[in-house]
Amino acid sequence: xxxxxxxxxxxxxxxxxxxxxxxxxxxxxxxxxxxxxxxxxxxxxxxxxxxxxxxxxxxxxxxxxxxxxxxxxxxxxxxxxxxxxxxxxxxxxxxxxxxxxxxxxxxxxxxxxxxxxxxxxxxxxxxxxxxxxxxxxxxxxxxxxxxxxxxxxxxxxxxxxxxxxxxxxxxxxxxxxxxxxxxxxxxxxxxxxxxxxxxxxxxxxxxxxxxxxxxxxxxxxxxxxxxxxxxxxxxxxxxxxxxxxxxxxxxxxxxxxxxxxxxxxxxxxxxxxxxxxxxxxxxxxxxxxxxxxxxxxxxxxxxxxxxxxxxxxxxxxxxxxxxxxxxxxxxxxxxxxxxxxxxxxxxxxxxxxxxxxxxxxxxxxxxxxxxxxxxxxxxxxxxxxxxxxxxxxxxxxxxxxxxxxxxxxxxxxxxxxxxxxxxxxxxxxxxxxxxxxxxxxxxxxxxxx
Amino acid sequence: xxxxxxxxxxxxxxxxxxxxxxxxxxxxxxxxxxxxxxxxxxxxxxxxxxxxxxxxxxxxxxxxxxxxxxxxxxxxxxxxxxxxxxxxxxxxxxxxxxxxxxxxxxxxxxxxxxxxxxxxxxxxxxxxxxxxxxxxxxxxxxxxxxxxxxxxxxxxxxxxxxxxxxxxxxxxxxxxxxxxxxxxxxxxxxxxxxxxxxxxxxxxxxxxxxxxxxxxxxxxxxxxxxxxxxxxxxxxxxxxxxxxxxxxxxxxxxxxxxxxxxxxxxxxxxxxxxxxxxxxxxxxxxxxxxxxxxxxxxxxxxxxxxxxxxxxxxxxxxxxx
Numbered sequence: 001x002x003x004x005x006x007x008x009x010x011x012x013x014x015x016x017x018x019x020x021x022x023x024x025x026x027x028x029x030x031x032x033x034x035x036x037x038x039x040x041x042x043x044x045x046x047x048x049x050x051x052x053x054x055x056x057x058x059x060x061x062x063x064x065x066x067x068x069x070x071x072x073x074x075x076x077x078x079x080x081x082x083x084x085x086x087x088x089x090x091x092x093x094x095x096x097x098x099x100x101x102x103x104x105x106x107x108x109x110x111x112x113x114x115x116x117x118x119x120x121x122x123x124x125x126x127x128x129x130x131x132x133x134x135x136x137x138x139x140x141x142x143x144x145x146x147x148x149x150x151x152x153x154x155x156x157x158x159x160x161x162x163x164x165x166x167x168x169x170x171x172x173x174x175x176x177x178x179x180x181x182x183x184x185x186x187x188x189x190x191x192x193x194x195x196x197x198x199x200x201x202x203x204x205x206x207x208x209x210x211x212x213x214x215x216x217x218x219x220x221x222x223x224x225x226x227x228x229x230x231x232x233x234x235x236x237x238x239x240x241x242x243x244x245x246x247x248x249x250x251x252x253x254x255x256x257x258x259x260x261x262x263x264x265x266x267x268x269x270x271x272x273x274x275x276x277x278x279x280x281x282x283x284x285x286x287x288x289x290x291x292x293x294x295x296x297x298x299x300x301x302x303x304x305x306x307x308x309x310x311x312x313x314x315x316x317x318x319x320x321x322x323x324x325x326x327x328x329x330x331x332x333x334x335x336x337x338x339x340x341x342x343x344x345x346x347x348x349x350x351x352x353x354x355x356x357x358x359x360x361x362x363x364x365x366x367x368x369x370x371x372x373x374x375x376x377x378x379x380x381x382x383x384x385x386x387x388x389x390x391x392x393x394x395x396x397x398x399x400x401x402x403x404x405x406x407x408x409x410x411x412x413x414x415x416x417x418x419x420x421x422x423x424x425x426x427x428x429x430x431x432x433x434x435x436x437x438x439x440x441x442x443x444x445x446x447x448x449x
Numbered sequence: 450x451x452x453x454x455x456x457x458x459x460x461x462x463x464x465x466x467x468x469x470x471x472x473x474x475x476x477x478x479x480x481x482x483x484x485x486x487x488x489x490x491x492x493x494x495x496x497x498x499x500x501x502x503x504x505x506x507x508x509x510x511x512x513x514x515x516x517x518x519x520x521x522x523x524x525x526x527x528x529x530x531x532x533x534x535x536x537x538x539x540x541x542x543x544x545x546x547x548x549x550x551x552x553x554x555x556x557x558x559x560x561x562x563x564x565x566x567x568x569x570x571x572x573x574x575x576x577x578x579x580x581x582x583x584x585x586x587x588x589x590x591x592x593x594x595x596x597x598x599x600x601x602x603x604x605x606x607x608x609x610x611x612x613x614x615x616x617x618x619x620x621x622x623x624x625x626x627x628x629x630x631x632x633x634x635x636x637x638x639x640x641x642x643x644x645x646x647x648x649x650x651x652x653x654x655x656x657x658x659x660x661x662x663x664x665x666x667x668x669x670x671x672x673x674x675x676x677x678x679x680x681x682x683x684x685x686x687x688x689x690x691x692x693x694x695x696x697x698x699x700x701x702x703x704x705x706x707x708x709x710x711x712x713x714x715x716x717x718x719x720x721x722x723x724x725x726x727x728x729x730x731x732x733x734x735x736x737x738x739x740x741x742x743x744x745x746x747x748x749x750x751x752x753x754x755x756x757x758x759x760x761x762x763x764x765x766x767x768x769x770x
Contacts, residue, residue: 046588046592046593048593051592200739226735229735230731231738234738235687235690236686238614239728240731245610245612246610259687259688270600270605271605283595288594294599
């Protein structure tokens with residue numbers, strides 16, 4: 001009897017163990033340990049640029065993970081994003097430290113981030129040292145790409161992210177200036193409108209200022225009558241705006257970001273400075289800008305890198321989802337979204353996370369998403385690993401604030417004849433509108449022609 | 450389209466862009482002089498309010514309060530919260546901020562500065578820490594986003610072809626009135642006599658029956674109220690962000706040292722000189738507009754080389770008023 005009881009107990013115990021074993025090994029999380037690949041986002045997390053970099057990466061990671069993750073060598077990897085504050089506005093050495101930390105401690109396979117060109121140059125060195133693929137997100141200076149010309153093997157791990165280099169933005173800026181100058185001619189009878197320029201004193205703006213001034217004078221034949229360079233920490237432009245008006249200029253090119261960017265929109269609109277404002281203003285790309293300036297930014301025209309117009313199917317979807325999820329408009333930093341997809345596709349093609357092999361695939365990659373078709377300049381290009389700027393490449397858009405919304409005004413369907421570039425003829429996306437003058441500019445120049 | 454297809458368009462433009470940017474001066478016009486006058490008054494007025502508060506605390510409590518412009522920044526954010534978050538009318542938000550900031554100043558003095566006030570270096574370091582604490586708290590709650598406060602009066606007036614906002618004119622008037630109130634308080638009231646006595650000689654004032662500790666606390670409150678008043682008129686014109694305290698701090702230190710450490714009159718004149726200097730640089734050397742702050746500091750150094758005690762240093766003056 002005793003023996004029978006023991007045998008019965010052993011049978012039950014065996015059944016129980018078998019049942020538990022089935023439960024444990026049939027569980028997807030435990031049967032096969034889930035593989036994870038880490039990607040670093042090293043950005044100014046407390047600032048808009050860093051928040052957008054994170055948001056774009058987060059959206060892409062969620063989509064990729066929901067679709068199964070990255071498939072490499074028969075295994076599937078989920079993406080885990082690692083956040084590190086670059087604090088690049090205050091300290092470049094902080095950015096370098098954060099970059100080193102995610103690579104050496106968190107063992108990330110790829111890094112995205114770095115908006116300030118000065119910081120990116122230092123972060124690029126860290127990526128080169130640790131042979132880690134690095135997409136800088138938003139930094140626009142040409143020097144970053146020119147380092148690859150000097151030493152490709154060392155710097156080949158870097159790729160321009162977010163937007164094409166600043167000078168392409170300069171070309172689109174000039175295209176919008178040309179559009180406005182033609183409008184002065186047609187509607188107000190001013191044959192050769194004059195130009196004033198306000199550019200904050202930082203690396204990217206210095207380069208773009210020189211380029212745009214030269215293009216205005218040599219290609220458009222417009223006289224630049226006033227140039228000023230306030231500090232990038234300045235938060236007041238009343239003196240500069242009045243001086244621009246006193247110079248007799250009709251068009252005001254502004255190259256600003258940060259506090260000076262908000263000051264520009266508020267003061268240009270509130271003082272009704274009678275110059276048509278065209279330029280680059282990082283703050284003006286945000287949805288909140290309309291509220292911050294109390295709508296005084298209406299009619300400010302800008303160069304932007306994401307458009308609400310129907311550039312392609314994915315861009316329309318991205319814009320809607322981004323606005324819904326983050327209550328903001330996406331700007332160039334949110335295009336970290338594109339780069340995570342590009343890297344995922346290249347890793348899958350290469351069949352490995354090995355950086356050297358992934359680079360080869362990245363140079364062949366072509367990703368159609370928000371901002372256009374993202375693809376890279378090859379090793380022997382003038383600017384290696386820069387985003388190709390073309391109608392079928394990464395596009396740049398002219399936008400104008402109108403009734404609380406950013407409306408696309410360029411590409412407007414015309415070729416860039418002054419630049420010897422016919423490729424843009426006929427390119428005009430659904431949702432594009434014509435540039436409109438601020439009413440006070442029209443009133444002033446009708447009286448003071 | 451192949452990669453690098455547009456590279457051909459580039460070469461000549463890059464090659465041609467190597468030279469410096471030329472620009473035309475707009476000087477030689479009455480407009481410029483007028484602009485210098487208006488903007489010099491605006492900058493100078495705001496700096497003067499801040500410098501007087503700083504000088505009062507140094508003169509009476511012997512505290513180098515590096516957090517002074519941190520309170521200026523904090524006040525701007527309090528007004529922003531009042532208007533944009535809580536939905537109060539601007540005037541209500543400003544009045545609440547001025548009172549609230551004064552109280553916060555007093556509490557900060559009692560909590561952080563009072564117990565170490567005898568150790569000047571420690572006070573200075575703690576006050577820097579206090580300013581950084583304010584900055585980090587603002588970064589935590591508001592991020593690095595740029596904010597703005599609506600002006601009391603919208604619109605502008607055109608004088609001599611210069612568009613001057615009504616808010617700028619209001620800022621100049623309010624700064625002048627606030628400075629007159631400070632002058633009246635210090636020279637015509639019992640509290641003023643007590644403050645001046647404590648500033649002159651803390652021990653003697655104590656022996657005369659003045660409670661120097663309490664006077665120091667009151668002066669800290671007044672100082673922060675002045676910072677809040679400066680903020681209430683200037684923040685509607687400028688942009689608000691969590692590091693906006695740094696530039697004014699440099700200017701205020703320069704103004705106070707330029708005028709003579711501890712001299713109220715010197716602080717006002719020092720602030721006006723620096724305000725006008727900044728305005729002149731922006732207008733007459735447009736391409737060097739970013740050098741406004743540096744030029745102000747150079748002026749300070751030159752004057753200190755000639756008069757080490759500053760323009761109205763106590764070596765040459767018995768009365769600080």
